[in-house]
Structures are given as structure tokens and as C-alpha cells.
Amino acid sequence: PTPAAPLLIARRLHARYGGFTALDGVDLDLSPGRVTAVVGPNGAGKSTLFHCLAGTLRPAHGTVRLGGRDITALPAHARSRLGVARTFQQLAVFPSLTVAENVRVGAEQGRVSDPGAVERTLRLLGLDGPVRALPAAGLPTGTLRRVELARVLAGGPRVLLLDEPAAGLDSAEVAALARVLKALAADGTALLVVEHDLDLVAGLADVVHVMTAGRIVASGPPGNVLNALGTAAGP
Ligand code: ADP
Ligand code: MG
Numbered sequence: 105p106t107p108a109a110p111l112l113i114a115r116r117l118h119a120r121y122g123g124f125t126a127l128d129g130v131d132l133d134l135s136p137g138r139v140t141a142v143v144g145p146n147g148a149g150k151s152t153l154f155h156c157l158a159g160t161l162r163p164a165h166g167t168v169r170l171g172g173r174d175i176t177a178l179p180a181h182a183r184s185r186l187g188v189a190r191t192f193q194q195l196a197v198f199p200s201l202t203v204a205e206n207v208r209v210g211a212e213q214g215r216v217s218d219p220g221a222v223e224r225t226l227r228l229l230g231l232d233g234p235v236r237a238l239p240a241a242g243l244p245t246g247t248l249r250r251v252e253l254a255r256v257l258a259g260g261p262r263v264l265l266l267d268e269p270a271a272g273l274d275s276a277e278v279a280a281l282a283r284v285l286k287a288l289a290a291d292g293t294a295l296l297v298v299e300h301d302l303d304l305v306a307g308l309a310d311v312v313h314v315m316t317a318g319r320i321v322a323s324g325p326p327g328n329v330l331n332a333l334g335t336a337a338g339p
Contacts, residue, residue: 214259
């Protein structure tokens, strides 16, 4: 089948913190049904790129378009209404609300108002058992990450941006996360995964971009790109 046209298109993104250039002309396309990964060393600019796509940072130059519409000037909440959803590197759940209530809040903040979304999402993430009635405070990190993801998914995003989704997860949790993300892609969501965990990226991504010092320096299927990284950088 012909690959779907890109849904989110970023061009020539530049971002600065004071005099420091954190993004130096980045182009990125996210397409429905595809998982795009961005990898690179600490300080490469991955999170800065993520913030420019999510709307939490305004680039100094460059554009972000969604389905042909220029969204460069739109803040995060407006992008979220258009279906661009993101998770947080620091967990963002309401501690005093139950798991199900957290997911309900997400459904209300999203693109679509779908009464079935909460239950469907709880099931997809294995949160439909007794845990649904527990307050988020005190749940283990792996569960909280699922709650956070469920909250975002309940809003029916077309584009899902994930910054280090595997952080703090054990290998079984990472494998479960990969299955959920693959199911979302198969359903037509456009995914961006900014990730340190190259094993997750290798098993999940359709295309990998390597960032260094604010630029994308290599792109391709994970096999090619990650092997080249291993050769260049050693273990
Ligand atoms: P990564 O996510 O790849 O580790 P970041 O995008 O977080 O990289 O950071 C890129 C560069 O920008 C780093 O050198 C970092 O120190 C710097 N930086 C990030 N955020 C800020 C900020 N709020 N103020 C100043 N410098 C920042
Ligand atoms: Mg980061």
C-alpha cells in the first residue's frame, strides 16, 4: 500500500535558549500509521524538538503544519484540541483522582468527545480491573505511565508525541508499551517517540532520526541507522 501523506510537517525549525542554539534547522514528517523515532545523546535537542511540535515552545524560525494548516503559533492546548497529543517526561497525572477519573479528564481535553473512549482506553492499557478505582497517588511508576498514556489516548489523538516513554519501566513493561504503540499505529495514529532506549526504538520504529547538536544527522529504518550508530560509537 502507498504510505499515507504526512499529517504533521515541521520545516527548518530553529530554537534558542538565550544565545544558545538548541535546534538548528530540523525537518520532520509524521505520517498516519507510522512510528517515527528521534534518538541522540543528552543535550542533542530532542526534547526541544518535541516542545516545538507539542506547542510548549515557540521556534525562533520554521513552521509546523498539521494537515495543511499552519499551527506554528498555536499553544499546546489548542494543538491538543486539533488532535496533537503528548505525554510528559515527568509524569503528569492528578494524584487525588482515581485511574478512571484521570482517563475521563483526558477524554474531555481531547479532540473528540466519545463516551466509549474512556472504557476502551482503560481496556487497551489493562487498567479496567480493580486498579481503575484507586487514586493515582501511590501507584507504581509503570502503572502511572499507563494511566498517563490512557489519559492522552482517551482524547482520540491523530498525532501522539512521546518523550522517553520507556523511562522507569522494566523490560516487561517496555514490551507491553511497544505492543500498545504498535496497535495505535496500526489504527492510523501518527507517532513520534523521543527515546533513549534503543531496544524499544529498534523493535518499534518505522524510521529513526539521529540528532546531534540540534541537527538531524542520519535517518532511515532502525536496522540501518542503529547499526551505524553502534559501529560509530561502540557499545
Ligand atoms: P535532549 O532532550 O536531547 O537531551 P534538550 O532539548 O533537552 O536535549 O536540550 C538541548 C540543549 O538545550 C541542551 O544543551 C540543554 O542544556 C539546553 N536547554 C534545554 N532546555 C533549556 C532551557 N530551558 N534553558 C536553557 N538551555 C536549555
Ligand atoms: Mg530530553
